[in-house]
Amino acid sequence: MDFKNSDPVTGPRTEDHLPHTAEAGVKIVIVGGFGVGKTTMVGSVSEIRPLTTEETMTQAGIGVDDNYGSDSKTATTVAMDFGRISITDQLVLYLFGTPGQERFWFLWNGLFEGALGAVVLLDTRRLEVSFDVIGRLEERGVPFVVAVNTFPDAPRYPVEELRSALDLPREIPIVECDVRRRASSRDVLMTLLRFLHSLARAKAPA
Amino acid sequence: MTPPRRRRRYPKENPPPPPQPAGEDAEAQDGPPPKNPERLYIITGAAVEDGERAPIDLVTLIVASAELPPSATPEQSALLRICQAPLSVAEISAYLNLPFSVVTVLLTELLAAELVQARAPVVRQARADRSLLEAVMHGLQKL
Numbered sequence: 001m002d003f004k005n006s007d008p009v010t011g012p013r014t015e016d017h018l019p020h021t022a023e024a025g026v027k028i029v030i031v032g033g034f035g036v037g038k039t040t041m042v043g044s045v046s047e048i049r050p051l052t053t054e055e056t057m058t059q060a061g062i063g064v065d066d067n068y069g070s071d072s073k074t075a076t077t078v079a080m081d082f083g084r085i086s087i088t089d090q091l092v093l094y095l096f097g098t099p100g101q102e103r104f105w106f107l108w109n110g111l112f113e114g115a116l117g118a119v120v121l122l123d124t125r126r127l128e129v130s131f132d133v134i135g136r137l138e139e140r141g142v143p144f145v146v147a148v149n150t151f152p153d154a155p156r157y158p159v160e161e162l163r164s165a166l167d168l169p170r171e172i173p174i175v176e177c178d179v180r181r182r183a184s185s186r187d188v189l190m191t192l193l194r195f196l197h198s199l200a201r202a203k204a205p206a
Numbered sequence: 207m208t209p210p211r212r213r214r215r216y217p218k219e220n221p222p223p224p225p226q227p228a229g230e231d232a233e234a235q236d237g238p239p240p241k242n243p244e245r246l247y248i249i250t251g252a253a254v255e256d257g258e259r260a261p262i263d264l265v266t267l268i269v270a271s272a273e274l275p276p277s278a279t280p281e282q283s284a285l286l287r288i289c290q291a292p293l294s295v296a297e298i299s300a301y302l303n304l305p306f307s308v309v310t311v312l313l314t315e316l317l318a319a320e321l322v323q324a325r326a327p328v329v330r331q332a333r334a335d336r337s338l339l340e341a342v343m344h345g346l347q348k349l
Contacts, residue, residue: 011288011301018267022292023325025265026342045349051300053264055307077305082296087345091338094265094294108306110263116342124209131212157209165209186349193343200336 016048021089028192029112030097031105031137032121033129037149038097039081041121041179045186046083046095054079055108078104080111095189106136117196118144119188121179124154127165134166145173145195147188171198262310264299267292267325275321281312282321289322 030038043050057076078098085093098105105111112118118137122130137144146166150156157165159174168174173191177184270289278286281302288301299309316322 009284009288009302012291012293012297017291018293020269020291022267025263025267025294026338027263027265051297053296053299054305056305080296082300084294084297085345085349087342091341091345092265092267092294093342093345094296096264096296114263114265116339128210128212134212135214155207155209161209165211167212167214182349186346189346190343193339193346197336197339197343200339204336 012048018086018092019089022086022092023090025092025094026087027094027096027115028189029105029115029118029142030095030121031118031130031133031144033123033126033133036121036123036126036129037179038121041119041149041185041188042081042083042095042097044179044182044184045085045189047086048084050081050083052079052081057104057107076104078108080105080108106140112140112142115142117192118142119192120144120146122146122148122162123151124148124157124162125151127162131166134168143196143199145175145188145192147175147177147179147191149179150176171195262295262313262324264296264306265294267294268298268313268322269293269325270321271323272321275319278321282316285309285312285316286321292325 030041032038039050054077057078080096080098082094082096085095087093096111120130120134120137134144134146146162146168148162162174163170163172166174173195175188175191177188179185179188268289269292270286274283274286281304284302285298288298293301295306295309295313298313299306302309304312313322313324317324
């Protein structure tokens with residue numbers, strides 16, 4: 001990594017500046033297998049050109065044994081594409097998606113912590129690649145909805161068949177979407193928000 | 207055509223055993239001395255070398271709060287320059303092309319020196335409250 005004085009750092013474009021009233025950021029994480037359309041979804045709803053942040057992790061943190069400092073570990077860089085939606089002058093929503101291997105995301109400290117929830121994006125041609133990530137979200141107690149990105153040549157299953165295959169309880173929404181379309185991606189996010197709202201309502205009845 | 211079926215991971219995998227300091231020592235005796243991954247990045251000053259990092263989230267909004275001191279490093283001045291308007295830590299990481307953990311260390315120094323402010327810390331509660339969710343829904347509807 002070079003960080004030289006002479007390297008010009010390109011900051012945000014003027015039109016990408018948040019107002020000075022911006023106070024708080026919230027985040028939603030989009031998860032799913034490689035090539036399922038996470039970055040496309042981020043890009044279709046983001047008000048800024050999607051950016052990439054990264055984190056360096058060591059293999060030592062990945063296994064169950066914590067042989068910290070041993071010679072065998074190698075550094076792995078996990079890249080995360082993200083976009084931004086200004087909700088109000090005070091509140092900003094960030095969407096994170098990643099092309100990397102999903103097992104690494106859960107080692108990214110704080111990625112899921114404090115997240116409103118997650119969207120599991122599915123490709124019905126490769127349903128099984130999402131099984132692991134669904135299990136990990138369940139174990140962590142991260143609320144999520146399932147969105148099926150409808151590729152033209154992908155098999156179409158009735159929602160209840162998918163629910164059964166994914167072994168998901170009835171209350172978890174499963175919706176179809178075309179993440180290339182902004183309105184469709186927005187509807188997926190709305191489905192997640194309504195689901196989160198119902199969870200919050202159930203927890204603290206008015 | 208039937209889709210493949212997910213099998214739940216029950217019984218749950220055993221949690222990793224707690225790290226044993228004794229084992230670590232043994233490791234150190236056997237092999238070369240442990241390497242600290244943070245040492246890869248020597249751009250951070252001594253101020254926080256052993257201190258705690260500030261509780262910074264990817265979406266914490268940062269804004270510059272003071273003029274650039276003459277003693278600022280190139281990384282600090284770049285960060286202060288792009289944070290004239292509020293910017294999330296994720297965006298800072300992207301624009302500076304530095305890993306999140308390195309930006310966290312940089313920000314810990316700048317926060318301690320009161321050169322930047324972190325806006326309202328992200329609520330780290332298990333579930334967001336309804337008024338926040340309603341605000342987000344309202345904002346999304348305008349998209």
